[in-house]
Amino acid sequence: MFDRPDSNAAFDESAEKEAVVLVHLNFNDLNFAESEQEFIELVNSTNAEIATIVHGKRRSPDPKYYAGSGKVEEIREQVVASNAALVIFNHDLSPSQERNLEQKLHCRVIARTGLILDIFARRARSHEGKLQVELAQLKHLSTRLVRGWTHLERQKGGIGLRGPGETQLETDRRLLGQRIKSLKKRLGKVRSQRQQGGRSRQRSDVPVVSLVGYTNMGKSSLFNRMTTSDVYADDRLFATLDPTLRRLKLTGTQGLVMADTVGFIRKLPHDLVESFSSTLEETRNAALLLHVVEAGASDREELMEHVNDVLRQIDADEVPQVIVCNKIDRSEEHEARIDRNEDGHITRVWLSAQTGEGIDLLRQVLQEYFPEQESYLTQPV
Numbered sequence: 001m002f003d004r005p006d007s008n009a010a011f012d013e014s015a016e017k018e019a020v021v022l023v024h025l026n027f028n029d030l031n032f033a034e035s036e037q038e039f040i041e042l043v044n045s046t047n048a049e050i051a052t053i054v055h056g057k058r059r060s061p062d063p064k065y066y067a068g069s070g071k072v073e074e075i076r077e078q079v080v081a082s083n084a085a086l087v088i089f090n091h092d093l094s095p096s097q098e099r100n101l102e103q104k105l106h107c108r109v110i111a112r113t114g115l116i117l118d119i120f121a122r123r124a125r126s127h128e129g130k131l132q133v134e135l136a137q138l139k140h141l142s143t144r145l146v147r148g149w150t151h152l153e154r155q156k157g158g159i160g161l162r163g164p165g166e167t168q169l170e171t172d173r174r175l176l177g178q179r180i181k182s183l184k185k186r187l188g189k190v191r192s193q194r195q196q197g198g199r200s201r202q203r204s205d206v207p208v209v210s211l212v213g214y215t216n217m218g219k220s221s222l223f224n225r226m227t228t229s230d231v232y233a234d235d236r237l238f239a240t241l242d243p244t245l246r247r248l249k250l251t252g253t254q255g256l257v258m259a260d261t262v263g264f265i266r267k268l269p270h271d272l273v274e275s276f277s278s279t280l281e282e283t284r285n286a287a288l289l290l291h292v293v294e295a296g297a298s299d300r301e302e303l304m305e306h307v308n309d310v311l312r313q314i315d316a317d318e319v320p321q322v323i324v325c326n327k328i329d330r331s332e333e334h335e336a337r338i339d340r341n342e343d344g345h346i347t348r349v350w351l352s353a354q355t356g357e358g359i360d361l362l363r364q365v366l367q368e369y370f371p372e373q374e375s376y377l378t379q380p381v
Helices: 032-046 069-082 094-103 112-123 128-143 150-155 168-203 219-227 269-276 300-314 359-371
Strands: 018-026 048-057 086-091 107-108 208-213 242-249 256-259 286-294 320-326 337-341 346-350
Touching: 018 032, 018 069, 018 094, 032 112, 048 069, 069 208, 086 112, 107 112, 112 128, 112 219, 128 168, 128 359, 208 219, 208 300, 219 242, 219 256, 219 286, 219 320, 219 359, 242 320, 286 300, 300 359, 346 359
Parallel strands: 018 048, 018 086, 086 107, 208 256, 208 286, 286 320, 320 346
Antiparallel strands: 242 256, 337 346
16 A cells, blocks of 8 residues: 655645646536646646646546546556656545555545645645644545554644554544644634624724635735735735735725635635635625626636635625626726616726726725715625
């Protein structure tokens, strides 16, 4: 059996880039090409060098290997040819499928969820963000526990932890359970502190405007442009994980708070949604959501639906939205403008956070939603 390393991480960013083999199978997916492009972008966000992508088409997953035995042999040949240390499936694998594949391929195998969790672990910067990611990782990996988790003994000293007759696997599982319980308790305290801050803003009658959207749509760049902040922004998936709040005072409006949040993707792992629920409270409790999309994206409407699906999961789908069509400098829609429905209510704003074109229109939108010296009333979209 291939031995897993002691570390949670799939990639070592301090080392040279390692060759990886990607596997993307088509189960009559209408969005197969778009899904593969996102998969490639996810992998490019890590310290990995894509050796090759193995494709295949099936009606349903193979119970033992997910891919058929012939396809697994093709993957093995590519692993040997490229001297790859890791194979990544753009699918969710069962624990037994991962183990069977590792035995067959003689290298590490991770699924899409494991890849996303690894990226989140590397991007989290705040104390809360790190706790949330670790909790999601451990909950996911506890179902895949084989060995290699005895390093958790260091959390409590290790001496006397192992009971008589207890197997190593049982010890590791118990240690994982204790760590998960500890993380939940610590996150509960952080959540309580966050709720106190939220109640303080509510008492002060300060509305929160939350930026939401698919990852890499330019939310952080827009946040920086609107608040003159220096939140990290990069053209990579999940460049921002930790929520950031800034005061925003516009001429002719009452005081506002703008929140920048984590971006969403297709099939965002449930454990991550659950673990980040406290962070996403800023979205759930917002007075207005600015749903940032890429103006020129051909799959713009589809990506918006993925975001709305996550918003439904966190009970934020009833919060009023204004669609912000960003990156007009990269699209055929060069005109900065405000779109309204037949009732005159604002539906979309077209702008470029990069060049600043149309930012004044977004300020105008917020001025209409939150007039100065008046209790704000959110308008239907």
